[in-house]
Amino acid sequence: MTRLFLTVAAMALVTILTRAAPFIFFSKRKPPAALDYLQAYLPPALMTILVLSAFKDTRWVDSPHGIPALAGAVVTAALHLWRRNVLLSIACGTAVYMVLSRIIA
Amino acid sequence: MKDQSSPNTKRSVLGAAFKAGIPVLLGYSSIGFAFGLVLVGSGLPWWLSPLMAVIVYAGAAQFMGAGLLAAGSGVIEIAILTLLMNARHAVYGLSVLDKYAAAGRRKPYLVFGLTDETYGLITTMEPPPGVDMTDFYVALTAMNQCWWVLGCTAGALFGKALPFDTTGLDFAMTALFVVLLVEQTKAIRRPEPYLAAITASALAYAIVGSGNFILVATALTCGFLLIVRDRLERGGPPSGTAGQEALP
Numbered sequence: 001m002t003r004l005f006l007t008v009a010a011m012a013l014v015t016i017l018t019r020a021a022p023f024i025f026f027s028k029r030k031p032p033a034a035l036d037y038l039q040a041y042l043p044p045a046l047m048t049i050l051v052l053s054a055f056k057d058t059r060w061v062d063s064p065h066g067i068p069a070l071a072g073a074v075v076t077a078a079l080h081l082w083r084r085n086v087l088l089s090i091a092c093g094t095a096v097y098m099v100l101s102r103i104i105a
Numbered sequence: 106m107k108d109q110s111s112p113n114t115k116r117s118v119l120g121a122a123f124k125a126g127i128p129v130l131l132g133y134s135s136i137g138f139a140f141g142l143v144l145v146g147s148g149l150p151w152w153l154s155p156l157m158a159v160i161v162y163a164g165a166a167q168f169m170g171a172g173l174l175a176a177g178s179g180v181i182e183i184a185i186l187t188l189l190m191n192a193r194h195a196v197y198g199l200s201v202l203d204k205y206a207a208a209g210r211r212k213p214y215l216v217f218g219l220t221d222e223t224y225g226l227i228t229t230m231e232p233p234p235g236v237d238m239t240d241f242y243v244a245l246t247a248m249n250q251c252w253w254v255l256g257c258t259a260g261a262l263f264g265k266a267l268p269f270d271t272t273g274l275d276f277a278m279t280a281l282f283v284v285l286l287v288e289q290t291k292a293i294r295r296p297e298p299y300l301a302a303i304t305a306s307a308l309a310y311a312i313v314g315s316g317n318f319i320l321v322a323t324a325l326t327c328g329f330l331l332i333v334r335d336r337l338e339r340g341g342p343p344s345g346t347a348g349q350e351a352l353p
Contacts, residue, residue, distance in 0.1 A: 004153060037338060044299060046224075050282040050319070
């Protein structure tokens with residue numbers, strides 16, 4: 001019981017520390033120019049990484065060969081380029097994924 | 106600098122944040138549900154699930170923590186692994202230093218709630234016109250956590266009694282990142298950040314496989330971006346956010 005509470009408290013503390021680090025260091029002074037440059041280009045780079053990370057556990061050799069996730073992502077991106085309607089893109093992409101992952105066993 | 110918002114503006118803040126966060130609602134409630142199910146299934150008490158959702162609020166780290174707790178790992182080991190897993194968040198704050206600068210007493214909560222998805226929404230989206238920026242960000246952050254807490258609690262309590270198969274609903278999270286990436290490509294048209302991220306991801310995958318993939322890929326991306334700094338800065342400053350009106 002104590003171990004559970006201690007562990008959860010430690011996880012909470014560590015997590016808030018990682019999230020607060022930049023605010024602690026740069027609330028009074030301006031971040032150095034290199035970091036200022038980095039933060040401007042990090043969102044597109046991080047979104048790319050987060051999308052790719054969805055495929056990091058995909059087993060390409062075994063059925064379904066990652067097809068449901070690939071198709072879902074392509075449908076989402078294509079729809080979003082075409083209609084630019086967030087909910088439509090996400091709903092259709094997720095539906096494609098769910099249907100395909102049930103059909104291709 | 107909080108003004109006396111009329112009930113109307115308050116409702117429009119909540120409405121805009123709710124709409125913007127619907128993909129997160131789908132993703133967090135289903136992934137949270139899965140988490141609660143896994144946690145109870147591994148023999149841990151159900152209340153640990155809502156407790157973690159409220160005070161830790163980190164998806165992947167919670168799954169890992171619950172697994173290690175059930176396997177009997179020590180506090181220090183779990184804390185270090187949580188640190189490694191969440192170290193990427195230390196970079197997120199850099200992009201929202203300015204956006205959160207005026208948040209005052211509400212800033213600690215915004216910082217606490219800076220998950221992958223909340224970061225994605227806040228860096229890609231502008232608050233709707235006439236809506237206070239901080240109000241919008243706080244509403245979005247709090248609603249996202251709300252869906253997570255609800256999912257984690259429901260999964261732990263009712264997971265085993267569910268009448269239908271929700272497997273795959275969590276793909277909404279991947280789809281959200283795809284949408285946010287498309288939005289980013291409209292705002293930042295230089296190829297370098299994307300190429301840096303793709304190269305870094307391939308390298309990270311080759312080096313560490315899927316464990317700590319995001320952390321290593323993020324670190325390598327920062328390195329690559331610094332290498333091409335002169336090149337990129339010659340092209341002028343980026344436009345910042347995708348300049349999109351309130352989603353959707």
